Amino acid sequence: MNQNNYSEHIREHQIEAIKRRLENFKTPQNISDAVLGSIDGCVTTFAIVSGAVGAGFPSSVALVLGFANLFADGFSMAVSNYESINAQQEFADGVRRTEDEHINKYPIGEREEIKQIFLEKGFKGEVLDEIIDTICKDKGLWVETMITEEYGIQKTKANPLKSAITTFLSFIFAGGIPLMPFLIPQLEMKEQFMLSTFLAGIMFFTVGMLKSFLFSKPMFISGMRTLLTGGTAAGLAFLTGYILQETFGIGGM
Template structure:
């Protein structure tokens, strides 16, 4: 096993593999958006189902409330993510314009910033001066280096439209799963809820496993942790619905 892992690592770090990976763009940026949308979609929908079941609502009411929340909350979340990424990109563009202006007005000061940045990384002497000269000879490289090194900004993969659409699609796809049993005619209410519970638990677990691909966490632990968090949200919704039914006589 250790030998196979080493061989896989060596293959990933072959010069050609490294070149392909670095030039491959930011396709992986969509995965966090999908995970975010999927988790929130499943929590939102199953919370509605749990609350409806706890309050004694009929399957039809649970289905209507679930789909209404699925569409409304999914759209709201997609718009929120779109605006957040758009604001982030506008901030990066603003800082980029400032850096271009600084290079025009005080190029020696900006060159010294590059020198200080790479001095802190351990470069010195002739090598440091060669690095500074190489970077500052390319204006775009100069500015992008300042964005990353001085301001700590991400300059690639910021697509508001893609983030919004991926979030919305994941929200709908995963969030619809707990509603599937309520769309099946002839099932008893308890059976519908238990089936919905099972599907929601499976979604939480799978999403948690997917998170491990992004954040490099242990797969099983990540799945269980997300399952527990989703279960806690559903339990709170069920308790709220049950208390509402007991206190206010809300039922259908």
Template sequence: MPIPSRERLLDDHQPTAVRDRLATPVRASTLPDAVLGGIDGCVTTFAVVSGAFGAGFSPQVALVLGFANLLADGFSMAVSNYEAGQAQLAQIASAERTERQHISLVPEGEREEIRQLFRAKGFEGKQLEQVVEVLCRDPDVWVTTMLHEEYGLSAAGLNPLRAALATFAAFLAVGILPLIPYALPGLGITTQFLTSLGLAGGVFLGIGMLKSAVYGLPAWRSGLRTLFMGTAAAGLAFATGYLAQGLLGG
């Protein structure tokens, strides 16, 4: 990610620009969900292809298993991501109810929690008491502060449905790539597998590098790490299929 110039940063930190930026509702990035879905989609689908090739199955069987697995696992992963987001929202709602109840029943005790939390940040004396007074003046601000400072929770930008859809879309879009060679006529089974292997390797490397570029990290290191993990998963699936075929003698 390119580093902005000092002039650009100065413009972005003028009072009006800061006010407008902070007034904009927070929207959580779906990139982590898409990266997770894309990597898992490619790993899962190519693992099926590798297992089928190792077991000596026909290309048609590999294609059917791959598509079935692509849809079922993609949906399962999206649902899991959605449920995880809903569970996080439920946790936040539960903690909020608890804090509101505590503020109602033992307000001085909750004030003392605010006091100690901000004393740990370096506030002391009159300045600390002013912070406590301001934060505890509005119950909503009070509760939000407690959720963030005591529990480390925030619902800002959290959208389980959007995260689930991003995961599902990336899982399908990326996961289908290793299956493409098996849908092309005229290719031998070994050529199909090697082409699928090349596509999967390119996907692993590309996703890792893209993720690093977005977050300003070393691209090749992340790309190679993702490639290594994907290759290891595919190798494990191939070995499992090969050993199962030998043990079952099918």
């Protein structure tokens, strides 16, 4: 470890730095909503564009289908994310009420559960007894410990509305990029599609790099994986449109 890395490592493990980092972990992060919305938006609209081009439809058809899908799917995805987070929170609240009731009615049994949880973590003897006493003195801490350790429910609460809005806006933004060239009537269909492909590729790679921050993966590799995923989906859409056009004569060009 060189001197610069060592100094940075020391700074990151100062008391105040650790406190700030732990507080940040407790704060709901919407980067996952942005990544999910961006990837799905770009893949979906570019796949529609690719399918329309492969089928031989004019650029106006690709544009109409792309924008119609962009707003409909973006809204649907945002609502689904909202409902999903709401359902998770309702489940967590239900579990919290159940544990609170169990602690009131069966404190001995719930105390034993705390003991077994920390026994599995390797605590024994006086240390284990001290942990149990500390947790069980505070009912709120007792309940939160049970729902975290027994049910795996995290303390961080996401804002359903904020997550839905983030998903929708990222979907619209990323999904709208591949459609921009089709708004330029001076370009030929092939030129529009080539430019759309280029812009979609940049978007896939950029979102993949953003995803690397979320999952702590190498930026280039994450970008290339997302680019490959989006490119494959678009390729399949183009191939499907082309086969249908050749087989059934579907198309308008």
